[in-house]
Amino acid sequence: MTSASTAGATSTASSTPTPTPRSPSNSSPGHGLPGGPLVLGVRHHGPGSARGVRAALEAAEPAVVLVEGPAEADALVELAGDPDMRPPVALLAHAVDDPGRASFWPMAAFSPEWVAIRWALDRGAAVRFIDLPAAHSLAAADPTWDDGEEEVSGSGLRIDPVAELARVAGYEDAERWWEDVVELRGDDDPIAPFQALAEAMGALREAYGHGGHPRDLVREAHMRIRLRAARKEFGDAVAVVCGAWHVPALTRKTTVAADRALLKGLPKVKTETTWVPWTHRRLARRSGYGAGIEAPGWYAHLFAAPDRPVERWMTKVAGLLRAEDHLVSSAHVIEAVRLAETLAALRGRPLPGLDETTDAVRAVLCEGSDVPLDLVRDRLVVGDVLGGVPAGAPAVPLQRDLARRQRTLRLKPEATERELDLDLRKDTDGERSRLLHRLRLLGVGWGEPATGRSGTGTFREAWRLCWEPELHVQVAEAGVWGTTIESAATARARSRALGSEALADITALAEQCLLAGLTDALPVVMRALADRAALDTDVAHLAQALPALARSLRYGDVRGTETAALAEVAAGLAERICVGLPPACAGLDTDAAAAMRERIDEVHQALGLLPGADGLADRWAGVLRRLADRDRIPGILRGRAARLLLDEGRIAEDEAALLMSRALSPGTPPSDAAAWIDGFVGGASGGGLLLVHDERLLGLVDDWLTGVPAEAFTDVLPLLRRTFSGYEPGVRRSLGELVARGSRAGGPGRATPGVPGFAPTPDRDRADAVLPLLHLVLGTEALV
Structure with missing residues (x-):
C-alpha cells in the first residue's frame, strides 16, 4: 500500500501519538515548545515530506524527536550517525528462535524518518522509536488485534489514504496528485502542509475508522504511551515524525488505562534488531520486502x-x-x-x-x-544504489564470518546482477567457488551457477551474483547451524545426509559437498550413500543417482579432493544398473518408457565420466544391444539404444539400417514404429542431421510414413510432430527439400539413384547462378 500510513512493505506502518501541530511562531528556538508537541504527519519515503520535516525541525528545535519504528531500535539509533552508515538502509528485526520470522523498516536518504534521525543526532537531540515493539508484531503470523470497530464500510477492505485524497481531488493517479501538492510545491511556512495533511487524514479517519487496519489501533495506543513518557521527560519540546494516517489517532483524547488495556495480553517473542543495507531497487518493489516506491532514483534526485x-x-x-x-x-x-x-x-x-x-x-x-x-x-x-552499515552494527556470528570472507576474497556485495568467471586452478578463485557453494547449501542464494564458457566439471565455473537485502534473513536463519560458513555448511550437510531417504538426494548432496570442499561432511554423506544404495533395488532410482556421482568424481579431480570411496559406490551402482536395466525396461507404458529414456541417456553420459570405465563401457554396450534386439522393450527405448550404439561405433550403419527396417516393417503397429523413430532420431539428439546425411535411413522413414494406414496416421501424428519439431529450423528445411526432390538410393520405384537431392550430373546453369552473390560477399570482381 503506497499510502501515508505504510512504513515499508514488510513492516506495518506505525505512528506517533501527539496533540495537534502548532506553528513555529509559538515556539522559542532552544526554549521548548510551549504550544505542545510538534506532530509531523508524513508520507514515508517522500522527498517533499523529508524537506518539510527538516525545515520544521530547524524552526522548532525540539529536545527529542520521536520516530515511527520498532521500540527496540532505540539501542541502534547512534549507529545512524556513523560515517560508514550510507542509506538506503533498513532496521531488521527477527525472532531469535525463528530468524525467518522477520520484518524490515527501510529508510532512504529522502525518507522523512531518516532526515529526522540525522537532524537530531547532528544537533544533540534525543531520538526515540515509538512504534509497537517487534517482539509483539513478530509474535504471531496472523494477529487479529481489533477493538471491535467496523472495518471499511463493513467490507473488510483496506484503504489507501493518499489514493482516497487524490480521488476526491479529481486525480486518477495518486502518485501524480502527491507530486503536485507536495513534491513539486514550495511553502514559506514549513508547518502549513503538515497541518493541511493532518486535517485531511482526520476526515478520512472519521469516515473509515481504522481503514481496514485493526492492528493500527494497538500500535497507536503504544505510541501514545511513548509520547506521554517523552513529554514527562522533556516537557513540550517534543517532535513526532509519523505516517500522516496516524496523526488524528495520536491527537485524540484517550486515557492511559484505555491505551494499556489495548496492549494487555499481546503475544511476545524474543527478538534481535540491527541495521542492514538496502537498495533502491528493493524500495521500488511492492511485494516481499519492498516499500512500494515506484521511482526511488527520481525521488532521491528531487531531494538532493x-x-x-x-x-x-x-x-x-x-x-x-x-x-x-x-x-x-x-x-x-x-x-x-x-x-x-x-x-x-x-x-x-x-x-x-x-x-x-x-x-x-x-x-x-x-x-x-x-x-x-x-x-x-x-x-x-x-537505480542501483546499495546502502552500507558500519562494521560495528549487531550481527549474528555467521554474518560476521561471511563479511570477513567477502573482504578477504574481494567479493563485494552489489545490488546489480553481475557475472563472475572463476578459474579453479587459482587459489583465490577456488576459495570463492567454495564459499558460494557453501552458501547455496545453507540456503543463502547470493550466487547462482550460470552457463560459462566451458562444460560441467572443467576448471572454469561461472556464477551470477546479486545481493538482495533479504539475504540477511537467510544468513540469520542459517546461523543455527554454526558460527562460521564452513562449520555451518558442514553441520547442515550432515543433517541432510541423515535425514534423506531418496538415493538421488544423497548423491546430489555428495556432489554439493565436493563442490563446497566440505571434507569433514563427506564421511557421513558417504556412509548414508552406501547404506541407501545397498537397500534401493529400483533401477530407475539407481540410474537417477549415478550422474551426480560421476560429476562428483570429475569435480574431485579438478579440486584435488579424495574421492576413492565415491568411485567405489559409483562403480557398484553402474554394475547393478547393467544387470537390472533390461528386465526393468520390459512392459513399460508410454510415460514410464519416456522417463526411462531420460535415465538411459543420463547413465550413458555418466559412464563416460567415470575413471577407468573401459570394462563398464563394454558391459553397457552389451546392455544397449539387448535393449535394441528385444521386442518386449518399448519402441522408444529400442530406438534410443540403437542410436547410442551407432554413435559410439558399436554397430555399423548397415546394422543400424537393418534395425530400423525391422522396427518399421509392415507387421509393426504404427504407434510402436513411431516411438522407435522418436527414440532413434527424436528431439535435440542430432537425429535430424543423421537423416540429412544418411539417405538410406531417410528413405526407410519416408517409405514407412507414406505406408501408414489412414486410420492409424492420426494416432501417430502427435508423436511424429514432437519428434521432428525438436530439430533446428535449418535441419527441418533440408529434410523437407530432400523429401520433396524424392531422389534417394534404394527407394522402391525410384528412377534416379544417388545422393538425396542431387542429380547424376551437375546442373551448371544453377551452379553459376550463385556466382554474382558470392563475388558480392567476397568483394571480388567476376572474371570475364
Missing part, C-alpha cells in the same frame, strides 16, 4: 537537487546515454528541458514531474524509442 531539478535530471540522463554510445548533445538536453516544462504547463502542473520528464526524454533524447528509455528507467528512475 538544490535547484533546477529538471535541468540537472536531463543532464544526468544525457550522461548515462552517452556512456552507452547514444548520440546526445547539449542541444538535446536544452530541448528536452523546454519540452518537459511545456508539457507541465499544458497539464496544469506546478513543475515538470516524472511523467513530463519521461515523455521529454523519450521524445528528444531517445528519439521516440523505448529501448534506451528502459535503460534510463532501470539505471536512474529506479
Whole structure:
C-alpha cells in the first residue's frame, strides 16, 4: 500500500501519538515548545515530506524527536550517525528462535524518518522509536488485534489514504496528485502542509475508522504511551515524525488505562534488531520486502537537487546515454528541458514531474524509442544504489564470518546482477567457488551457477551474483547451524545426509559437498550413500543417482579432493544398473518408457565420466544391444539404444539400417514404429542431421510414413510432430527439400539413384547462378 500510513512493505506502518501541530511562531528556538508537541504527519519515503520535516525541525528545535519504528531500535539509533552508515538502509528485526520470522523498516536518504534521525543526532537531540515493539508484531503470523470497530464500510477492505485524497481531488493517479501538492510545491511556512495533511487524514479517519487496519489501533495506543513518557521527560519540546494516517489517532483524547488495556495480553517473542543495507531497487518493489516506491532514483534526485531539478535530471540522463554510445548533445538536453516544462504547463502542473520528464526524454533524447528509455528507467528512475552499515552494527556470528570472507576474497556485495568467471586452478578463485557453494547449501542464494564458457566439471565455473537485502534473513536463519560458513555448511550437510531417504538426494548432496570442499561432511554423506544404495533395488532410482556421482568424481579431480570411496559406490551402482536395466525396461507404458529414456541417456553420459570405465563401457554396450534386439522393450527405448550404439561405433550403419527396417516393417503397429523413430532420431539428439546425411535411413522413414494406414496416421501424428519439431529450423528445411526432390538410393520405384537431392550430373546453369552473390560477399570482381 503506497499510502501515508505504510512504513515499508514488510513492516506495518506505525505512528506517533501527539496533540495537534502548532506553528513555529509559538515556539522559542532552544526554549521548548510551549504550544505542545510538534506532530509531523508524513508520507514515508517522500522527498517533499523529508524537506518539510527538516525545515520544521530547524524552526522548532525540539529536545527529542520521536520516530515511527520498532521500540527496540532505540539501542541502534547512534549507529545512524556513523560515517560508514550510507542509506538506503533498513532496521531488521527477527525472532531469535525463528530468524525467518522477520520484518524490515527501510529508510532512504529522502525518507522523512531518516532526515529526522540525522537532524537530531547532528544537533544533540534525543531520538526515540515509538512504534509497537517487534517482539509483539513478530509474535504471531496472523494477529487479529481489533477493538471491535467496523472495518471499511463493513467490507473488510483496506484503504489507501493518499489514493482516497487524490480521488476526491479529481486525480486518477495518486502518485501524480502527491507530486503536485507536495513534491513539486514550495511553502514559506514549513508547518502549513503538515497541518493541511493532518486535517485531511482526520476526515478520512472519521469516515473509515481504522481503514481496514485493526492492528493500527494497538500500535497507536503504544505510541501514545511513548509520547506521554517523552513529554514527562522533556516537557513540550517534543517532535513526532509519523505516517500522516496516524496523526488524528495520536491527537485524540484517550486515557492511559484505555491505551494499556489495548496492549494487555499481546503475544511476545524474543527478538534481535540491527541495521542492514538496502537498495533502491528493493524500495521500488511492492511485494516481499519492498516499500512500494515506484521511482526511488527520481525521488532521491528531487531531494538532493538544490535547484533546477529538471535541468540537472536531463543532464544526468544525457550522461548515462552517452556512456552507452547514444548520440546526445547539449542541444538535446536544452530541448528536452523546454519540452518537459511545456508539457507541465499544458497539464496544469506546478513543475515538470516524472511523467513530463519521461515523455521529454523519450521524445528528444531517445528519439521516440523505448529501448534506451528502459535503460534510463532501470539505471536512474529506479537505480542501483546499495546502502552500507558500519562494521560495528549487531550481527549474528555467521554474518560476521561471511563479511570477513567477502573482504578477504574481494567479493563485494552489489545490488546489480553481475557475472563472475572463476578459474579453479587459482587459489583465490577456488576459495570463492567454495564459499558460494557453501552458501547455496545453507540456503543463502547470493550466487547462482550460470552457463560459462566451458562444460560441467572443467576448471572454469561461472556464477551470477546479486545481493538482495533479504539475504540477511537467510544468513540469520542459517546461523543455527554454526558460527562460521564452513562449520555451518558442514553441520547442515550432515543433517541432510541423515535425514534423506531418496538415493538421488544423497548423491546430489555428495556432489554439493565436493563442490563446497566440505571434507569433514563427506564421511557421513558417504556412509548414508552406501547404506541407501545397498537397500534401493529400483533401477530407475539407481540410474537417477549415478550422474551426480560421476560429476562428483570429475569435480574431485579438478579440486584435488579424495574421492576413492565415491568411485567405489559409483562403480557398484553402474554394475547393478547393467544387470537390472533390461528386465526393468520390459512392459513399460508410454510415460514410464519416456522417463526411462531420460535415465538411459543420463547413465550413458555418466559412464563416460567415470575413471577407468573401459570394462563398464563394454558391459553397457552389451546392455544397449539387448535393449535394441528385444521386442518386449518399448519402441522408444529400442530406438534410443540403437542410436547410442551407432554413435559410439558399436554397430555399423548397415546394422543400424537393418534395425530400423525391422522396427518399421509392415507387421509393426504404427504407434510402436513411431516411438522407435522418436527414440532413434527424436528431439535435440542430432537425429535430424543423421537423416540429412544418411539417405538410406531417410528413405526407410519416408517409405514407412507414406505406408501408414489412414486410420492409424492420426494416432501417430502427435508423436511424429514432437519428434521432428525438436530439430533446428535449418535441419527441418533440408529434410523437407530432400523429401520433396524424392531422389534417394534404394527407394522402391525410384528412377534416379544417388545422393538425396542431387542429380547424376551437375546442373551448371544453377551452379553459376550463385556466382554474382558470392563475388558480392567476397568483394571480388567476376572474371570475364
